[in-house]
Amino acid sequence: QVQLVESGGGLVQGGGSLSISCRASGRTVSRFTMGWFRQAPGKEREFVAAVRKSGRDTYYADDVKGRFTISKDHAKNTVSLQMNSLKPEDTAVYYCAASSSLYLTTQRSDYSYWGQGTQVTVSS
Numbered sequence: 001q002v003q004l005v006e007s008g009g010g011l012v013q014g015g016g017s018l019s020i021s022c023r024a025s026g027r028t029v030s031r032f033t034m035g036w037f038r039q040a041p042g043k044e045r046e047f048v049a050a051v052r053k054s055g056r057d058t059y060y061a062d063d064v065k066g067r068f069t070i071s072k073d074h075a076k077n078t079v080s081l082q083m084n085s086l087k088p089e090d091t092a093v094y095y096c097a098a099s100s101s102l103y104l105t106t107q108r109s110d111y112s113y114w115g116q117g118t119q120v121t122v123s124s
Contacts, residue, residue, distance in 0.1 A: 002027040002113045004096045009118030017084045020118055022096030024077045030055070033099040034072060034079040035111055038092035038120075045095065047106040049081060059104040086122045093117040
């Protein structure tokens with residue numbers, strides 16, 4: 001079992017930056033592929049970014065590629081998402097998730113553990 005708790009969400013102006021973090025307890029993040037998903041009002045939860053167990057390989061959704069960076073800190077047992085050049089359409093609840101998959105999976109069903117989410121709101 002692993003428990004995930006996100007933090008760092010908030011309100012930011014369009015074009016600005018924000019970093020959100022996810023702290024794991026119970027198991028170390030080095031044992032999991034870690035992902036970030038987001039869900040906007042009235043929409044399905046969608047994949048944002050993932051980082052492999054080792055922390056060396058990453059994968060991003062097309063609409064955040066070049067703007068967002070996912071990283072793991074094994075010593076702190078956290079995974080972070082640095083978000084730059086934010087747009088109003090990035091507004092959503094952002095969820096941290098852990099998967100036992102060996103691959104950089106984008107599928108929600110591959111992630112067994114989820115945090116409670118943190119709200120990110122980007123104003124225009």
